[in-house]
Amino acid sequence: MTVKELARAAGVPASRVRYYARSGLLPAARDPDNDYRCFGPQDLARLRFIVAARALGFALRDVGRLLDAADTGQSPCPSVRRLLERRLGHRARMA
Numbered sequence: 001m002t003v004k005e006l007a008r009a010a011g012v013p014a015s016r017v018r019y020y021a022r023s024g025l026l027p028a029a030r031d032p033d034n035d036y037r038c039f040g041p042q043d044l045a046r047l048r049f050i051v052a053a054r055a056l057g058f059a060l061r062d063v064g065r066l067l068d069a070a071d072t073g074q075s076p077c078p079s080v081r082r083l084l085e086r087r088l089g090h091r092a093r094m095a
Helices: 003-010 014-022 041-055 060-071 077-094
Strands: none
Touching (some): 003 041, 014 041, 041 060
16 A cells, blocks of 8 residues: 555555555555555554554554554553553643
């Protein structure tokens, strides 16, 4: 899939896909013939995760940490739990 195709499949602008690729959240292979970024089904799942996590208010830095844990075979669940507890604690103090 090209950037445009991936963006369309995830329902986000192509600029967002490019931004996530530049920031390292969405690694992309390069087509040797034209140097375009190439994405597969696993990248679509990853992009959907990033979009969902951002919609829930996770910072890109935190999303990156969760993806790094998952990429190394670790369960990101404990990290997600800590992030959520921190956010909920912060909101409780704000109220």
